[in-house]
Amino acid sequence: MQHTVYDFNSVVKKNNGSIPLTYQKFLSLVSDVQVKDIIQISKGVSDECKASDYDSQGYDIPSLEEFGVNESELSECKYPGGESEGLKRLDVYMAKKQWVCNFEKPKSSPNSIEPSTTVLSPYISHGCLSAKLFYHKLKQVENGSKHTLPPVSLMGQLMWREFYYTAGSGTENFDKMVGNSVCTQIPWKKNDAHLKAWAEGKTGYPFVDAIMRQLKQEGWIHHLARHMVACFLTRGDLWISWEEGAKVFEDFLLDYDWSLNAGNWMWLSASAFFYKYYRVYSPVAFGKKTDKDGLYIRKYVPELKKYPSEFIYEPWKAPKGVQKTAGCVIGEGYPNRIVDHDKVHKDNIQKMNSAYKVNKEKKAMKRPRQ
Numbered sequence: 001m002q003h004t005v006y007d008f009n010s011v012v013k014k015n016n017g018s019i020p021l022t023y024q025k026f027l028s029l030v031s032d033v034q035v036k037d038i039i040q041i042s043k044g045v046s047d048e049c050k051a052s053d054y055d056s057q058g059y060d061i062p063s064l065e066e067f068g069v070n071e072s073e074l075s076e077c078k079y080p081g082g083e084s085e086g087l088k089r090l091d092v093y094m095a096k097k098q099w100v101c102n103f104e105k106p107k108s109s110p111n112s113i114e115p116s117t118t119v120l121s122p123y124i125s126h127g128c129l130s131a132k133l134f135y136h137k138l139k140q141v142e143n144g145s146k147h148t149l150p151p152v153s154l155m156g157q158l159m160w161r162e163f164y165y166t167a168g169s170g171t172e173n174f175d176k177m178v179g180n181s182v183c184t185q186i187p188w189k190k191n192d193a194h195l196k197a198w199a200e201g202k203t204g205y206p207f208v209d210a211i212m213r214q215l216k217q218e219g220w221i222h223h224l225a226r227h228m229v230a231c232f233l234t235r236g237d238l239w240i241s242w243e244e245g246a247k248v249f250e251d252f253l254l255d256y257d258w259s260l261n262a263g264n265w266m267w268l269s270a271s272a273f274f275y276k277y278y279r280v281y282s283p284v285a286f287g288k289k290t291d292k293d294g295l296y297i298r299k300y301v302p303e304l305k306k307y308p309s310e311f312i313y314e315p316w317k318a319p320k321g322v323q324k325t326a327g328c329v330i331g332e333g334y335p336n337r338i339v340d341h342d343k344v345h346k347d348n349i350q351k352m353n354s355a356y357k358v359n360k361e362k363k364a365m366k367r368p369r370q
């Protein structure tokens with residue numbers, strides 16, 4: 001069974017053998033493609049593979065114990081696996097007609113305590129929920145009602161998935177910088193200590209740390225939270241390769257998906273698809289827009305939970321007395337900042353500017369002379 005709504009080989013063929021490099025181009029290529037309806041899909045499945053046709057003896061799913069995991073040490077499982085759970089979750093969201101029709105991704109919150117988007121991604125990426133079924137259910141909900149449009153609508157989100165699958169299918173070394181034709185070559189630097197601090201949620205920037213700790217604990221973080229930490233690791237603050245970040249996401253995301261992960265990491269590091277490298281997320285201001293009092297930080301970085309709201313995003317600014325009263329002195333109970341965002345992000349914009357110039361010159365040299 002196909003893992004995407006559209007057959008990406010046909011999309012590439014329709015684009016004269018090249019992958020569409022922009023989302024709008026992709027949408028124009030699929031705009032007149034008819035997607036098989038649900039009845040045909042479910043008929044196809046039952047015809048092709050009945051569970052009873054297969055002898056599963058010896059091929060059972062290994063137990064957690066066999067993986068060396070002690071079940072009693074696990075925390076609450078927020079997103080239980082399986083097709084039934086995926087279908088149940090789909091039904092819950094599709095029943096909220098107004099919510100679906102008004103959905104605008106940029107307006108959803110990266111730091112709400114309960115997710116502000118569907119969290120269908122783990123089910124889709126593991127094949128527990130068919131992308132085509134999601135597509136048809138969305139069409140049914142939107143049908144005859146005023147609704148938002150791609151790229152911000154819920155249908156638009158599904159189309160981002162299709163776009164990255166198509167790009168990944170037709171690009172050699174899509175998950176690497178070197179040898180990847182769509183990826184700008186940027187002279188990232190190695191810094192194991194900074195990479196470790198980022199991955200463990202110990203950068204000294206509470207919003208970044210809360211996101212990385214949520215990722216480790218729950219396996220899912222909001223799209224804009226992914227934006228924040230991916231920008232911070234790469235062009236924003238730490239100047240570390242997006243490939244390193246993608247590996248950490250591969251280890252911890254429940255929804256890990258090869259093309260989506262690589263494609264989005266390239267986007268966030270302004271290596272491909274997105275080129276406004278001078279627009280950098282602030283680890284202080286960004287989270288405040290949707291969570292002024294830092295409730296999200298208090299949940300995932302509990303050592304700061306007694307900090308006054310005034311200092312929750314910048315605890316290093318709190319006077320020593322305030323730090324002591326809040327029960328956490330910076331540099332002792334919670335790390336000092338590993339970099340000064342205000343300074344490094346400006347230096348990094350200059351470095352991006354130089355890298356873009358070098359890439360442009362190299363491309364010009366490769367172009368055949370008239």
Ligand SMILES: Cc1cc2nc3c(=O)[nH]c(=O)nc-3n(C[C@H](O)[C@H](O)[C@H](O)COP(=O)(O)OP(=O)(O)OC[C@H]3O[C@@H](n4cnc5c(N)ncnc54)[C@H](O)[C@@H]3O)c2cc1C
Binds near residue numbers: 158222265
């Ligand atoms: C650095 C980075 C890495 C990412 N890695 C992955 C990954 O490995 N696997 C993954 O599924 N998503 C990845 N994403 C994309 C996106 O963040 C998630 O798909 C989304 O947050 C999942 O939550 P949701 O199901 O609530 O999304 P919703 O907003 O409810 O969207 C519905 C569905 O649309 C698809 N979708 C939404 N946003 C995107 C997007 N930007 N690109 C592609 N498909 C999208 C997903 O299948 C999602 O389940 C990444 C984003 C970034 C910035």
